Amino acid sequence: MSSTIETLERELGEAQLIRADQQKAVIRAENAHEAACAARDDAWTESEGFATDDEVERLSTLVYERRRQLYEAIDRLKAAEGKERRIKSRLMYVLPAERRRYLSGAVDGEFEEFLRAVEAAYYDGRSPGIEVSVVTEKPGELDLRGDATWRALERLYSGTVRRWVEIRAGRSPGAAEKAGAMARQVAYYAGGHVPRVFVGGEEIQTDGPSTGGRTGPEGWRPLAGFDGPKGRLALARITARRYLDEGSVARLSKRAASLGQIAEIARLYQTMNLTGDEIRWRLEQLISLRLEVLEAVYDLTGDRRRFSFYEVARAARLLDGHFPDSGVAAEALLRAVKRAVETGVPLVDVAYLSVTSGEGF
Known part of the structure; x- marks a missing residue:
């Protein structure tokens, strides 16, 4: 796959250069056409014989020639843009989950405080500190320092504002391992966004949150200001903002426990190698559920059962909307899953029968 990405990145770079050249050619052709039209209009105004004047005829012929050249330049530009779009479509097909290399959501004061807390947690007071910062790239600007995948992403999304977290460390002993741990901790809370890590000015590759076998949150250093209930709620908001709009986060903030559970589900x-859009869609289906039902959905997701997310979410919404007591709804969901496994009946049908028949299984 890397060779395919590298080839497409190179082809996209060449296509974008050609498209830029064709855009300049169109501008030159437009200017030449406008200049010819202005000269012909001036000649018409000054000519006594009007349309029969030789200079007017010569300039009219020049206008037609410049117009033909303009149309040809526009055709070449459209062809170059079409080639660029086709290459971008192929790249988007092979890079679905790589979008998380960019930081989604708003970068507010709470997120900046989180980064400062990560910096402080790994500062030992002896070696130079490791810097953590958010880099913003404007439309039209490209950062081509990384590998083929990063360069492909930069070319693919060059027309948008991009943000990412950078971690910069010196070459002191253990700096690379410390920076890698910081990157994994940031990625865990920042919606799976994998920061770029530079050690001694050279970029190194770090593992994303979907990589198994790595130390979990219990093995990370505590973050000052984020270790109490309010701190955990702030971390939940930071995670939720990577996927949900501010209105949804504000509504969830009124139900602190549910917000924390939504963040845990996210x-x-x-860890499941889903794209950001896929996670966002799943969370949007769950934000209306009550806490106990959310906890049941988390347990079912963690167990990696054979039911799809769509089945579990639909059954959860159906039962949560029917039972006034959220604990009863959560228990009904777990029983529906057990009955569906035992009988082979689709999960949604089992949940629907429990609602219409009023049976408690």
């Missing part, structure tokens, strides 16, 4: 999804 972090679980981050």
